Amino acid sequence: MGFRLVRTLLVGWMCLGAFASGKALPWFALGPFGGDARSFAMDAQDSRHLFLGTANGWVYESHNGGSSWMRLAQIGKRDDLVIDHILVDPTNARRLIVGAFYIDRPEGGLYISEDGGKSWYDQAEMRGQSIRSMARSLSNPKEIVAGTLQGVFRSDDNGVHWRQISPMASTEIHEVESIAIDPRDGNIIYAGTWHLPWKTRDGGGSWENIKEGIIDDSDVFSIIVDPRDPRVVYASACSGIYKSISAAELTSNAEQCKLGGGECRFRKVQGIPSTARRTRKLMQDPMDPNTVYAGTTQGLYRTRDAGAQWSRLTGGDVIVNDVFVDPRNSDHVLLATDRGGVLRSDDGGASFQPSNEGFSARQVSAYAQDPRSPATLYVGVVNDKETGGVFTSHDGGVVWQQESAGLGGRDVFSLLATGDGNVLAGTGHGIFRVEDGIWEDSSKLEVVADVAPLKPVAKKPVSKTSARTSTKKSNASTKKPAPKPVVAAAPPAAPTRLDAVVYSMVPQGSVIFAGTSNGLMRSMDGGRTWVAVKSLAMPETRFLAVQKQMVFVGGLRRLMLSPDEGESWDVVPLPKDLTQIAAVTIDDLGNLWVGGREGVYYSTDYGENWKQLRNMFLTEVDGLFFDATAHRVLVTSSNTTFAFAATTPSYTISYWDTGWRLRFARPVGDHLIGATLFDGMVVQPRMVDSPVK
Numbered sequence: 001m002g003f004r005l006v007r008t009l010l011v012g013w014m015c016l017g018a019f020a021s022g023k024a025l026p027w028f029a030l031g032p033f034g035g036d037a038r039s040f041a042m043d044a045q046d047s048r049h050l051f052l053g054t055a056n057g058w059v060y061e062s063h064n065g066g067s068s069w070m071r072l073a074q075i076g077k078r079d080d081l082v083i084d085h086i087l088v089d090p091t092n093a094r095r096l097i098v099g100a101f102y103i104d105r106p107e108g109g110l111y112i113s114e115d116g117g118k119s120w121y122d123q124a125e126m127r128g129q130s131i132r133s134m135a136r137s138l139s140n141p142k143e144i145v146a147g148t149l150q151g152v153f154r155s156d157d158n159g160v161h162w163r164q165i166s167p168m169a170s171t172e173i174h175e176v177e178s179i180a181i182d183p184r185d186g187n188i189i190y191a192g193t194w195h196l197p198w199k200t201r202d203g204g205g206s207w208e209n210i211k212e213g214i215i216d217d218s219d220v221f222s223i224i225v226d227p228r229d230p231r232v233v234y235a236s237a238c239s240g241i242y243k244s245i246s247a248a249e250l251t252s253n254a255e256q257c258k259l260g261g262g263e264c265r266f267r268k269v270q271g272i273p274s275t276a277r278r279t280r281k282l283m284q285d286p287m288d289p290n291t292v293y294a295g296t297t298q299g300l301y302r303t304r305d306a307g308a309q310w311s312r313l314t315g316g317d318v319i320v321n322d323v324f325v326d327p328r329n330s331d332h333v334l335l336a337t338d339r340g341g342v343l344r345s346d347d348g349g350a351s352f353q354p355s356n357e358g359f360s361a362r363q364v365s366a367y368a369q370d371p372r373s374p375a376t377l378y379v380g381v382v383n384d385k386e387t388g389g390v391f392t393s394h395d396g397g398v399v400w401q402q403e404s405a406g407l408g409g410r411d412v413f414s415l416l417a418t419g420d421g422n423v424l425a426g427t428g429h430g431i432f433r434v435e436d437g438i439w440e441d442s443s444k445l446e447v448v449a450d451v452a453p454l455k456p457v458a459k460k461p462v463s464k465t466s467a468r469t470s471t472k473k474s475n476a477s478t479k480k481p482a483p484k485p486v487v488a489a490a491p492p493a494a495p496t497r498l499d500a501v502v503y504s505m506v507p508q509g510s511v512i513f514a515g516t517s518n519g520l521m522r523s524m525d526g527g528r529t530w531v532a533v534k535s536l537a538m539p540e541t542r543f544l545a546v547q548k549q550m551v552f553v554g555g556l557r558r559l560m561l562s563p564d565e566g567e568s569w570d571v572v573p574l575p576k577d578l579t580q581i582a583a584v585t586i587d588d589l590g591n592l593w594v595g596g597r598e599g600v601y602y603s604t605d606y607g608e609n610w611k612q613l614r615n616m617f618l619t620e621v622d623g624l625f626f627d628a629t630a631h632r633v634l635v636t637s638s639n640t641t642f643a644f645a646a647t648t649p650s651y652t653i654s655y656w657d658t659g660w661r662l663r664f665a666r667p668v669g670d671h672l673i674g675a676t677l678f679d680g681m682v683v684q685p686r687m688v689d690s691p692v693k
């Protein structure tokens with residue numbers, strides 16, 4: 001059946017990791033690999049032992065210099081935790097400290113592991129702190145300084161205890177985005193805020209603004225101090241890169257500096273275009289202090305002459321979050337990037353290639369299986385622009401290949417593979433179709449005569465007599481001449497392209513239905529052209545399911561059913577407790593299923609009455625799919641790691657602890673595959689049906 005490679009992989013995983021109790025293994029990640037990578041950290045005793053922080057709470061580990069990665073732990077069990085800073089104890093690589101913050105929330109925390117990342121606890125004094133920067137002193141490794149939204153904090157005992165060293169309730173020293181410590185004196189600390197940089201010489205007893213030479217109101221993203229010559233300090237800001245050769249001390253009159261005379265604390269480095277000024281990360285080559293890398297929002301730059309000249313090493317579409325330079329081999333450079341994951345160079349930055357094996361932070365939003373070749377799978381992702389789109393696997397999900405040429409970085413919300421070889425992608429702006437390996441716009445909208453809904457809402461007719469009477473009274477009372485005839489303006493041209501969000505696509509024989517933000521669409525020619533289904537009065541159609549001639553559609557708060565392939569429609573009452581729809585399906589008995597915030601419901605009488613399955617009381621149900629081969633409805637929920645199946649007609653419940661919160665689950669051969677919320681696809685190592693009593 002084409003699943004030999006998958007079967008071999010699954011058996012191998014079971015032999016290596018099965019529990020003694022015989023319980024099923026958690027499902028393991030398949031990819032597609034890549035996504036948002038945020039930060040690196042290195043084991044001081046082994047430069048090939050690396051850690052990777054992400055934007056979804058996961059920490060990854062590599063033992064081969066970043067050639068491949070494996071999941072280590074999800075900090076705080078949160079999908080919105082950004083891990084921008086990982087510190088590895090230089091004397092004990094099993095002690096890890098993570099500084100993190102939440103997306104769109106002024107909170108975060110500091111987390112510590114004593115066993116190499118297997119278990120974690122949050123440090124009480126830093127609990128709730130949104131940690132934006134962190135650094136360890138080279139002169140005293142037990143000294144750690146962290147910058148948070150509240151200010152600057154310091155630990156002198158390797159993170160066990162913390163105290164704030166910036167002034168309490170300071171109106172200036174807060175939102176600390178960058179921290180650097182003088183390599184020879186741990187009491188000299190630099191702090192870059194969302195406004196300007198600051199410096200203390202006495203461990204936080206007093207602070208001074210060191211802004212001279214830096215454009216006002218510049219977010220300071222990164223500060224580095226040359227370990228061989230602490231007088232050399234680099235700072236990156238939204239206005240560019242700055243360099244000091246005086247340890248950011250003012251060597252002449254401040255007024256002279258403002259007027260362009262004398263020596264300022266900093267001088268602006270030239271050579272990086274203004275379009276790439278947002279430099280998130282500066283990194284000095286440990287073997288050559290004159291070589292400095294600048295990771296910007298428009299690529300990686302490098303200087304080999306201490307900032308005099310810069311050259312770009314990557315494309316301008318690469319957003320760099322962190323840079324790692326191997327202290328034992330300067331040719332080995334890694335980049336942590338938005339969307340593209342980890343990029344690797346083994347020639348000193350002359351070229352970069354993806355290095356994401358084992359690392360997946362993709363948001364999979366769409367799935368399709370080729371009915372002609374069941375091992376050929378397609379997934380669509382969102383929020384990854386040119387590095388995302390559509391990925392294809394020809395071996396049941398073991399290896400994925402990006403195939404997105406022609407999509408132009410569009411998000412993909414739905415996919416469909418038909419029996420005649422058509423593959424369609426529903427995006428945020430229309431439908432695309434594969435032609436010779438290239439996605440081509442297939443959103444042509446045919447204009448047809450309006451057809452009134454077959455079951456319109458009744459309106460009270462207006463009598464011709466009353467209309468004439470009303471007109472006479474109006475003319476008599478005003479005694480004004482009749483208005484000049486107005487030439488009616490030509491109606492606006494009907495759209496010729498379906499420029500809409502395409503949420504779902506399903507086939508029904510030779511017909512393809514598409515649920516879009518502009519209503520229900522239908523294609524009779526394999527998705528090349530589309531017409532609006534005028535008989536359905538539902539302006540936004542998100543969810544679709546078909547079974548024989550039945551078409552079941554849903555918006556967020558409305559359900560409709562057609563018994564005749566979309567020619568006529570009936571309103572389906574919602575379950576009384578359901579407030580918002582998230583998924584629909586139809587089983588082989590013609591029963592309707594709907595899921596949402598309050599759970600999963602099914603109806604055997606077309607919605608007149610709704611029931612909930614006994615022993616499957618879920619909330620936040622976001623995935624329903626009828627598996628025709630196994631005669632079961634697959635159910636997933638975003639607030640549990642369990643996936644469920646209800647077998648028809650007995651409605652016997654089976655379940656699996658996947659270890660992941662899933663968007664949806666689908667059958668592939670004799671096992672299941674699932675889409676996680678933020679971590680790509682996962683696969684079931686072994687089928688275990690456990691009926692609920």
